[in-house]
Amino acid sequence: MAHQIQYQTMARRGSGARHSVREQGVGSEEHPHPTPQVPTCLAASETDRVREPAPSGPAPEDAPIVRIRGLSYRRGSLVIFEDLDLDIRRGAVTAVMGPSGTGKTTLLKLITGQLQPDAGSIEVDGLEVRRLDKAELCRLRRRMGMLFQANALLTDLSVFDNVAYPLREHTRLSPTLLRKLVLMKLEAVGLRGARDLMPSELSGGMARRVALARAIALDPMMILYDEPFTGQDPISMGMLIQLIRQLNDAVGLTSIVVSHDVRETAGIADYLYVIAQGRIVARGTPAEIAEDRSDWVRQFMDGLPDGPVHFHYPAPPLDQDLRLRGAA
Amino acid sequence: MAKRQNVELMVGVFMALGIVALFFLAMKVSNLNLSAGGDGYQLTARFANVGSLKVRSPVTMAGVRIGRVEAVRFDKATYEAVVSMRIDAEVDSIPEDTFANIFTSGLLGEQYVGLEPGGSQDFLRDGGEIANTQSALVLEQMIGQFLFKKAGESG
Amino acid sequence: MLLGAVAGLGRGVLDALTQLGRAHLLLGGILRGSGEVLRHPRLLGEQVFNIGVLSLLIVCVSGLFVGMVLGLQGYYVLAQFGAEESLGVMVAASLVRELGPVVAALLVAGRAGSALTAEIGLMKATEQLSGLEMMAVDPVRRILTPRFYGGVIAMPILAAIFSAVGVIGGYFVAVGLLGVDEGAFWSQMQAKIDFSDDVVNGVVKSLVFGVVVTWIALFQGYNTVPTSIGVSRSTTRSVVHSALVVLGLDFVLTALMFGD
Numbered sequence: 001m002a003h004q005i006q007y008q009t010m011a012r013r014g015s016g017a018r019h020s021v022r023e024q025g026v027g028s029e030e031h032p033h034p035t036p037q038v039p040t041c042l043a044a045s046e047t048d049r050v051r052e053p054a055p056s057g058p059a060p061e062d063a064p065i066v067r068i069r070g071l072s073y074r075r076g077s078l079v080i081f082e083d084l085d086l087d088i089r090r091g092a093v094t095a096v097m098g099p100s101g102t103g104k105t106t107l108l109k110l111i112t113g114q115l116q117p118d119a120g121s122i123e124v125d126g127l128e129v130r131r132l133d134k135a136e137l138c139r140l141r142r143r144m145g146m147l148f149q150a151n152a153l154l155t156d157l158s159v160f161d162n163v164a165y166p167l168r169e170h171t172r173l174s175p176t177l178l179r180k181l182v183l184m185k186l187e188a189v190g191l192r193g194a195r196d197l198m199p200s201e202l203s204g205g206m207a208r209r210v211a212l213a214r215a216i217a218l219d220p221m222m223i224l225y226d227e228p229f230t231g232q233d234p235i236s237m238g239m240l241i242q243l244i245r246q247l248n249d250a251v252g253l254t255s256i257v258v259s260h261d262v263r264e265t266a267g268i269a270d271y272l273y274v275i276a277q278g279r280i281v282a283r284g285t286p287a288e289i290a291e292d293r294s295d296w297v298r299q300f301m302d303g304l305p306d307g308p309v310h311f312h313y314p315a316p317p318l319d320q321d322l323r324l325r326g327a328a
Numbered sequence: 329m330a331k332r333q334n335v336e337l338m339v340g341v342f343m344a345l346g347i348v349a350l351f352f353l354a355m356k357v358s359n360l361n362l363s364a365g366g367d368g369y370q371l372t373a374r375f376a377n378v379g380s381l382k383v384r385s386p387v388t389m390a391g392v393r394i395g396r397v398e399a400v401r402f403d404k405a406t407y408e409a410v411v412s413m414r415i416d417a418e419v420d421s422i423p424e425d426t427f428a429n430i431f432t433s434g435l436l437g438e439q440y441v442g443l444e445p446g447g448s449q450d451f452l453r454d455g456g457e458i459a460n461t462q463s464a465l466v467l468e469q470m471i472g473q474f475l476f477k478k479a480g481e482s483g
Numbered sequence: 484m485l486l487g488a489v490a491g492l493g494r495g496v497l498d499a500l501t502q503l504g505r506a507h508l509l510l511g512g513i514l515r516g517s518g519e520v521l522r523h524p525r526l527l528g529e530q531v532f533n534i535g536v537l538s539l540l541i542v543c544v545s546g547l548f549v550g551m552v553l554g555l556q557g558y559y560v561l562a563q564f565g566a567e568e569s570l571g572v573m574v575a576a577s578l579v580r581e582l583g584p585v586v587a588a589l590l591v592a593g594r595a596g597s598a599l600t601a602e603i604g605l606m607k608a609t610e611q612l613s614g615l616e617m618m619a620v621d622p623v624r625r626i627l628t629p630r631f632y633g634g635v636i637a638m639p640i641l642a643a644i645f646s647a648v649g650v651i652g653g654y655f656v657a658v659g660l661l662g663v664d665e666g667a668f669w670s671q672m673q674a675k676i677d678f679s680d681d682v683v684n685g686v687v688k689s690l691v692f693g694v695v696v697t698w699i700a701l702f703q704g705y706n707t708v709p710t711s712i713g714v715s716r717s718t719t720r721s722v723v724h725s726a727l728v729v730l731g732l733d734f735v736l737t738a739l740m741f742g743d
Contacts, residue, residue, distance in 0.1 A: 335529060339531050349640070356669065357672055358673065
């Protein structure tokens with residue numbers, strides 16, 4: 001335990017040295033790190049990879065809203081992410097795709113600071129998430145909306161109160177103004193008429209749209225969608241796709257969509273990341289991904305039953321297994 | 329809205345019930361004497377033997393409880409038991425030559441301190457000591473004495 | 484083999500200590516959020532309702548029966564010594580000192596504690612707690628703290644009601660059924676039961692139980708594995724742990740309070 005903590009702090013101290021970027025060319029010079037960049041700790045420099053020096057990048061306004069560098073995260077002995085680099089561009093819909101269990105939800109939780117990485121840096125709007133104290137993290141989260149897989153609506157509050165909840169918590173609006181705002185948010189998702197229903201009375205698609213209305217209640221700069229399409233019928237799926245795109249373009253939001261629904265996600269995303277086994281296996285615009293010839297990407301994107309990911313869970317040969325059982 | 333008012337009402341009823349229950353426990357079950365407690369004044373008395381007198385045993389006068397035993401300790405210099413009693417503040421006229429006995433309520437009941445007033449015009453004050461005491465009667469001793477006397481009479 | 488057993492034992496101890504530490508950190512978080520309760524008294528009221536008012540019926544009925552049984556059993560024992568008049572003392576002392584706080588705590592653990600664990604556990608499983616966190620609302624302060632204080636307030640009240648109803652139940656049996664003299668029943672009781680020693684100590688006990696039972700329930704809920712099996716296991720654990728801790732603590736508190 002103590003060893004792990006020590007390792008973390010050392011890695012944190014040394015993480016300044018990892019701020020080099022390969023493709024994007026966003027140098028660390030624009031975002032001077034709070035700690036001195038002296039990778040003196042042995043443990044940190046051991047885990048560090050030798051990288052080419054960072055070229056000077058574009059102006060900070062064009063800087064990605066989320067910058068992930070060298071991210072590692074383990075759950076026990078299970079490696080979820082290993083040295084992951086990822087950028088989310090401002091104003092775009094970026095999709096992170098991958099098979100179930102690759103830690104897509106974990107990635108969102110790391111971005112929002114609900115989980116702490118074992119190594120690496122995550123910057124959101126220029127702020128290093130793991131370095132924020134509680135108040136700063138709260139301030140940052142107010143500018144982020146998140147749509148949860150299970151919607152996370154508060155079951156003992158009505159639709160109206162659910163959407164009003166963040167406003168009541170963080171603003172001192174008059175009741176009339178609050179009402180207007182909530183109704184506008186509900187109108188945006190087409191559920192103004194459902195304001196008095198309880199979450200248990202909503203269909204899956206409606207609940208998701210209410211959750212979306214709540215996520216945008218505080219006019220965030222960025223929304224994170226965690227598997228928005230799972231369990232939706234084709235009609236509400238279509239509504240959601242349209243909503244995500246509309247919200248993104250009309251209000252100038254940034255959207256991160258985490259999903260394994262290939263067609264829908266590829267349909268709305270401006271940029272795609274495909275992750276598997278803790279690494280990024282492909283990145284690019286939907287068109288570029290469609291051109292990608294690697295076996296893994298083809299299997300995932302086209303939904304082929306066999307390929308690099310096998311249909312069979314690893315097992316000894318069938319005849320051997322059968323014979324053994326017959327002998328016993 | 330109606331539901332919320334209902335909740336408030338029920339919580340109010342609940343709290344009121346709790347207060348009633350506590351009041352019942354205080355007045356009906358335990359006979360809380362509001363003047364008792366830390367009030368009153370302290371007297372001490374020395375006994376050769378306190379028997380099974382305990383802390384919180386009653387101190388009575390004419391059979392009415394006027395205080396409680398606060399502490400029973402052993403004085404190693406005189407080999408006596410020192411009993412501290414807290415007497416209710418309104419009983420402020422206990423004569424100096426009052427007699428303190430340790431009695432037993434009933435044959436097997438608990439022991440208590442019984443005070444018999446003397447005739448002095450001077451009253452005991454806080455911290456005062458009752459000089460005249462009689463020890464507890466220990467059943468075995470009484471029986472032993474009785475048998476001894478009987479034996480003496482017949483012999 | 485032996486090494487494995489030792490390693491397993493060590494891991495178990497470490498796990499238990501980790502849980503203990505986590506539970507205390509959670510309690511710290513809950514207490515730090517105390518200001519929230521003053522700012523939103525309505526949240527507290529709702530929890531007093533959920534924990535207290537909803538447990539009222541079961542506490543009253545159980546109290547009545549326990550008091551009646553005490554009266555009946557006590558009578559048979561005391562009648563052998565011709566001491567039926569002491570029945571009131573016996574009933575009241577057992578209820579006020581022991582049975583009131585303990586049985587009320589066990590009932591609350593079963594009735595309200597399990598519900599708290601399941602509620603918090605489900606909120607975790609359905610990501611409502613994460614959702615609050617993402618709305619920059621601290622779920623410990625907003626969800627756990629009001630429930631904690633609701634339990635702490637409700638428990639002594641329930642215990643007092645339990646004792647009072649129990650004494651009345653004992654009275655019905657003793658005076659109504661068995662013909663014990665009414666005056667002796669009450670007067671002996673009043674002579675022997677002391678307010679500060681017996682009643683106040685009973686209230687202190689139930690306050691401690693209130694803290695422990697709600698704390699365990701909230702911790703088990705907050706610490707649940709967010710699956711349906713996880714929630715059901717935590718609910719069971721919440722009741723079992725509460726019952727064990729209440730009974731163990733009762734021994735310690737009794738030794739501290741009533742041991743001379």
